[in-house]
Amino acid sequence: MNFNISKRKAFNFIILLGVVSLLADMTYEGGRSIIGPYLELLGASGTIVGIVAGFGELLGYALRSVFGYISDRTKRYWLITIIGYTVNLFAVPLLAFVGRWEIAIFLIILERVGKAIRTPSRDTLLSYATKKFGYGRGFGLHEAMDQIGAILGPLVVAIVLYFKNEYRSAFGILFISALLALMVLIKAKYLYPKPINLEKSSFSLETKGLTKTFWIFLGGMALLAAGYVDFPLMAYHFKKVSLTSDNLIPTFYGIAMGIDALSALLLGHLFDRRGLFILCVVVFVSLFFSPLVFFGGSYLALCGILLWGIGMGAQESIMRAAIADMVSINKRASAYGVFGAFYGLFWFLGSAVMGRFYDISIFSLVIFSVTAQLASIPFFIFAARRLKKEK
Numbered sequence: 001m002n003f004n005i006s007k008r009k010a011f012n013f014i015i016l017l018g019v020v021s022l023l024a025d026m027t028y029e030g031g032r033s034i035i036g037p038y039l040e041l042l043g044a045s046g047t048i049v050g051i052v053a054g055f056g057e058l059l060g061y062a063l064r065s066v067f068g069y070i071s072d073r074t075k076r077y078w079l080i081t082i083i084g085y086t087v088n089l090f091a092v093p094l095l096a097f098v099g100r101w102e103i104a105i106f107l108i109i110l111e112r113v114g115k116a117i118r119t120p121s122r123d124t125l126l127s128y129a130t131k132k133f134g135y136g137r138g139f140g141l142h143e144a145m146d147q148i149g150a151i152l153g154p155l156v157v158a159i160v161l162y163f164k165n166e167y168r169s170a171f172g173i174l175f176i177s178a179l180l181a182l183m184v185l186i187k188a189k190y191l192y193p194k195p196i197n198l199e200k201s202s203f204s205l206e207t208k209g210l211t212k213t214f215w216i217f218l219g220g221m222a223l224l225a226a227g228y229v230d231f232p233l234m235a236y237h238f239k240k241v242s243l244t245s246d247n248l249i250p251t252f253y254g255i256a257m258g259i260d261a262l263s264a265l266l267l268g269h270l271f272d273r274r275g276l277f278i279l280c281v282v283v284f285v286s287l288f289f290s291p292l293v294f295f296g297g298s299y300l301a302l303c304g305i306l307l308w309g310i311g312m313g314a315q316e317s318i319m320r321a322a323i324a325d326m327v328s329i330n331k332r333a334s335a336y337g338v339f340g341a342f343y344g345l346f347w348f349l350g351s352a353v354m355g356r357f358y359d360i361s362i363f364s365l366v367i368f369s370v371t372a373q374l375a376s377i378p379f380f381i382f383a384a385r386r387l388k389k390e391k
Contacts, residue, residue, distance in 0.1 A: 016191070034154075077195075078189045089178035126142060213386040282310060
């Protein structure tokens with residue numbers, strides 16, 4: 001009976017953090033869906049868009065190692081999470097007031113810094129509750145709720161663009177979801193001041209840290225990140241070649257986020273049953289998104305976006321679940337931070353290279369993307385075998 005009550009509390013906590021992520025994603029994914037065309041409108045080049053997208057991700061991931069370490073040292077997970085969300089969320093509506101691409105870039109990067117501050121602490125808080133369901137199922141459910149927001153945000157933006165045809169109004173309306181997300185987060189802290197109690201009944205005083213399996217897995221994810229084209233560059237391409245209308249670009253992104261949500265639920269469940277091997281299959285299937293997006297017409301590009309969404313769902317659910325499974329409770333925030341630093345570095349390098357390739361040779365961009373993703377598969381196979389032996 002006590003276990004059932006405990007499990008219900010853990011489930012409720014996952015749902016609360018899921019609602020926070022839903023509203024947060026409405027905000028920054030809504031803004032993210034139009035950053036590419038907005039920067040193009042402000043006069044930025046394809047190279048700048050690629051570098052900005054990559055550099056934002058670099059900071060957004062690299063700084064996680066710092067804040068992950070601080071979180072584990074201070075144990076102030078809630079405070080750091082709230083500060084990070086505040087910066088992360090309110091940088092987006094402020095884009096409504098800029099008139100130069102340089103200022104827009106500053107706010108875009110600031111939003112990623114906010115995400116860096118809050119993510120290791122947030123994922124650590126979430127990991128305490130997911131233990132009772134299976135890490136894959138727990139993180140998969142959270143990712144699905146997260147992506148519901150990622151669907152709604154771009155759709156709200158698309159509707160505003162349809163009726164107003166004005167980017168400033170589209171960014172400005174996202175202030176509402178930003179404020180609601182922060183309110184729910186504070187409520188969650190009030191109801192669950194010590195979420196670690198949700199896992200305490202099932203963890204031992206084990207102190208294993210960052211194992212060899214973790215580093216092998218990190219190598220595969222770094223290569224995958226390097227070859228994964230960021231949506232702003234794809235959106236930039238859609239506008240530059242007039243593949244579709246401006247208001248349909250965020251709709252494409254919303255569709256991708258819907259696929260992300262569905263695949264996260266399914267793949268999280270499969271991770272708990274089959275382990276990391278399922279990631280190898282998904283990577284092989286989704287790597288074909290880049291030729292479809294950059295070589296196809298509107299329908300093939302949409303198919304590519306669907307594959308891109310499947311790959312994102314796998315990365316967001318399996319990535320966090322695998323780290324929770326590999327690393328002990330007392331090192332988890334640090335592990336998420338270290339992972340983020342390497343992942344972000346390779347995301348930046350890959351985005352910068354592909355942004356440059358876009359300006360000189362789209363064919364080279366596609367070859368680079370496919371090759372890097374293929375190269376990640378052996379790392380995941382090796383890590384999966386090691387993880388299976390360790391259990």
